[in-house]
Amino acid sequence: MRKILLLVIATAAAVSGVDEWWHSAVIYQIYPRSFKDSNGDGIGDINGITSKLPYLKDIGVDAIWLSPIFLSPMFDFGYDITDYKKIAPEYGTMEDFNKLMAEAKKLGLRVVLDYVINHTSNDSEWFIKSTQRDPNYADYYIWAHGKPDPKNPDYLGPPNNWVSVFRKSAWEYNVQRGQYYLHQFAVGQPDLNFRNAKVVEEMKDVLRFWLEKGVSGIRIDAVNHLYEVDPANHDGHYPDEPLSGAPGATPEDYNYLNHIYTKDQNETYNIVYDLKVILDQYTEKQNDSKIMLTEAYADLPKIMRYYGDKNRNGSVPFNFxxxxxxxxxxxxxxxxxxxDKWMTHMPAGKVANWVNGNHDQSRLASKFGVDRVDVMNMLALILxxxxxxxxxxxxxxxDGHISWKDTKDPQACNTEDPVNYYKSSRDPARTPFHWDATANAGFSTGSSTWLPVADNYQTVNVAVEKAAAKSHFKFYKEVVAVKRLPAVRSGDLEVRALCENVIAVARYLPGHPVVVGVINLFDAEIPVDLNSIHLLPRDLQVEASGAYCKLEKGDKVQKGKVTMSPHCALVLSSTQNCCAAPK
Known part of the structure; x- marks a missing residue:
């Protein structure tokens, strides 16, 4: 008999017995500026989010993660923060936020906040005082003297060759202080100095402030940029980074360099572990488990370190x-x-996660194709x-089409290229949400919106998909319900590529029905034989049926022949409980 390799998923130990709700949760990212406008100014806001909480409850969401809502000049639309303890006026007030928290609690929804600590806005009081060399703030940021230009000794150029993620030099000269400051992102986003213990304590204080308000966790933005190399180890200077050799890259492009001194420094992991201690303290204090998600685009071994080490717990690093x-x-x-890559590298006892898109990337339907919307959503939910x-x-x-004239994203604007700007723009994934087919897609009653609504809003929106016999929305909601089944919440995993175009994902828990997701990537009908999944009983029923499937929810099938329509994504369950897994 063939042996079946099962990936056994062990759950991390709960803190003091508190329910670790997030171990099998659906977390819904809201980009506040584009979700729902409540006052007609064309900008989404907190009250708009509150008004749509029943929608999120209806589809089965466990928590909402809000992109930044804090006081900001909005040069990078909230990721440049002036004051971490105040709400941006265009989004509302602290009273509005408190109302959001109260309504979410009534509905059983949790709130997770973006925790943007790599940098502040250059309008921040901290930065202003740092430019003035206020002794309490002088070292809150990364400052360095300029380097003489060999061709022009009277000119002090940037301290080294470091390049911003948003292109061009990562250094900006400040006349008042007479030095350059580091900004790994936009010019208006000066990097904080995490080698300063006061900065670390400031950020811990910010975390406690929002935990006191009852938030259920944080997502740390750009976590692997928090530390730069220690200049004390390089004769007091920040050394040049080596060239990457990337084809076609220019000295102004981020990929021109190999970022060995500005990313993934060892100290970063200790900060994450320290913050986890605070979250665990509030887990016990409030009897509500707190989640910490970390964003880092890095090599797999480096990403896995964010989970923790043998001595300390860490975060859940995003699986990109x-x-x-x-x-x-x-x-x-x-x-x-x-x-398999994620599941086999993930440390034992940790929790996996599945991300199809975010506010920085092309939308799922544009990246993978409309035909694969159900496929990717189902995988993210059933794994x-x-x-x-x-x-x-x-x-x-x-993605919406955003002209050069309408472009707002500083990453695109920094290209200064009206032809190729779209290759760097994040605006297309940030266009307003489609609620219905009315003006502005039901997002706003205003005469205009901060970004134009996508052209297809009249056919792709919540109202249309709710009314349709089959739709992406209805399938998503069905699969979220399946995610609550015991086998999906805590069962073992088997993934099989049955052929080039068919993949099956089975979840087993002895004493409960088996759940299996089946996907046809091909543009023709395929009869699928699931007999190779030995722990799967013969008789199955459809629990969720994608927009392109002929089979309907509730239909009965046998595992030897499941007819899969083109681009169909199905979730099946066994009509009898799973036997014990083989030893």
Whole structure:
């Protein structure tokens, strides 16, 4: 008899017996500026989010993660923070936030906040005082003297060759202080100095402030940029980074350099572990488990370190491999490899997560194709651990077209290129949410919106998909319900690429029905034989049926022949409980 390799998922120990709600949660990312406008100014806001909490409860979301809502000049739309303890006026007031928290609690929804600590806005009081060399703030940021230009001794150029993620030099000269400051992102986002213990304590204080308000966790933005190399180890200077050799890259492009001194420094992990201690303290204090998600685009071994080490617990690092390694051409084996890559490298006892998109990446439907919306959503929901859904993925929203004239994203604007700017722009994934087919897609009653609504809003929106016999929305909601089943919440995992175009994901828990998701990537009908999944009983029923499937929810099938329509995604369950897994 063939042996079946099962990936056994062990759950991390709970803190003092508190329910670790997030171990199999659906977390819905809201980009506040584009979710729902309550006052007609064309900008989404907190009250708009509050008004739509019943929608999120209806589809089965466990928690909402809010992109930054803090006081900001909005040069980078909230990721440049002036005051971490105040709400941006265009989003509302602290009273509005408190109301959001109260309504969310009534509905059983949790709130997770973006925790943007790599940098502040240059309008921050901290930065202003640092430019004035106020002794309490002088070293809150990364400052360095300029370097003489060999061709012009009277000119002090940037301290080294470091390049911003948003292109061009990562250093900006400040006349008042007479030095350059580091900004790994926009010019208006000076990097904080985490080698200063006062800065670390400031950020811990910010975390406690919001935990006191009852938030259920944080997502740390750009976590692997928190530390730069220690200049004390390089004769007091910040050394040049080596060239990457990337084809076609210019000295102004971020990929021109190999970022060995500005990313992934060892000290970063200790900060994450220290913050986890605070979250655990509030888990006990409030009897509500707190989640910490970390964002880092890095090599797999470096990402896995964010989970913690043998002595200390860490975060749940975002799994971006779906976005970075899969395309609309990926076959069943490619998808299986991407799944296995995370599951086999993840430390024992930790929690997986699955991310199809976010506010920085092309939307799921645009990246993978509309035909694969159900496929990718189903995988993210049926695989072990946390599902991260970016707003609009549940209805298959596509990227909007944003002209050069309408472009707002500083990453695109910095290209200064009216022809190729779109290659760097994040605006297309940030267009307003589609609620219905009325003006502005039901997002706003105003005469205009901060970004134009996507052209297809009249056919791709919540109202249309709720009314349709079959839709991405209805399938998403059905699969979220399946995620609550015991086998999906805590069962073992088996992933099989049955052929180039068919993949099956089975979840087992002895004493409970088996759940199996089946996907046809091909543009023709395929009869699928699931007999190779030995622990799967013969008789099955459809629990969730994608928009392109002929089979309906409740239909009965046998595992020897499941007819899969083109681009169909199905979730089946066994009509009898699973036997014990073989030893």
């Amino acid at each position: 491999f779906y976005m970075t390694e899969l395309t609309n051409k990926s076959n069943a084996r490619d998808i299986k490899m991407a799944i 072990p651990g946390i599902t991260i859904t970016y707003q609009g993925e549940e209805i298959g929203m596509t």
